[in-house]
Amino acid sequence: MNKVVHVAVGVITKSCKEKGTLYFLTKRLEQAHQGGKWEFPGGKVENGETIAQTLARELKEEVAIEVLSCQLLIKVEHTYRGKGGAADKSVCLDVFIVDNFIGEPSAQEGQGQGWFSLPALQLLEFPAANKAIISELLAQSH
Numbered sequence: 001m002n003k004v005v006h007v008a009v010g011v012i013t014k015s016c017k018e019k020g021t022l023y024f025l026t027k028r029l030e031q032a033h034q035g036g037k038w039e040f041p042g043g044k045v046e047n048g049e050t051i052a053q054t055l056a057r058e059l060k061e062e063v064a065i066e067v068l069s070c071q072l073l074i075k076v077e078h079t080y081r082g083k084g085g086a087a088d089k090s091v092c093l094d095v096f097i098v099d100n101f102i103g104e105p106s107a108q109e110g111q112g113q114g115w116f117s118l119p120a121l122q123l124l125e126f127p128a129a130n131k132a133i134i135s136e137l138l139a140q141s142h
Ligand SMILES: Nc1nc2c([nH]c(=O)n2[C@@H]2O[C@H](COP(=O)(O)OP(=O)(O)OP(=O)(O)O)[C@@H](O)[C@H]2O)c(=O)[nH]1
Pocket: 005, 007, 008, 009, 032, 033, 034, 038, 039, 040, 041, 042, 043, 044, 058, 089, 091, 093, 127, 128, 129, 130
């Protein structure tokens, strides 16, 4: 089977007086893997990088923020499968809460973006691996 793709993912949060915690999401470009679905910004670990370096680099490239600190939320392993059930791509997501950063996140490739409350975010379409991330956010919000 193909090698597992190791990915750093940032759950960027801010608190809002009226709506509580809000989460920043971007929409995956149509031509990308899992295209058109919503995601937490992030990307693949490159050779020689620590996961924290990957997270900082990806969030700078994709949404132009500088990460000051982060906390591991969850690790998710998932295999995407094609129509016949054959393994398409296996990912290992290291998902971090990013609540301490400089700048206002803004999608650098012109894709959709927004701040969503947990109830609003649950109505959106995500890649299947994100189910575990959202369950963990819900569990921690109680
Ligand atoms: N960034 C991100 N990737 C996710 C999420 N959920 C999920 O399954 N993935 C998967 O993780 C893999 C790698 O993410 P990516 O496509 O953002 O990687 P990247 O920024 O390095 O992109 P590139 O290939 O254009 O350089 C993709 O197969 C993507 O489908 C998520 O919430 N955020």
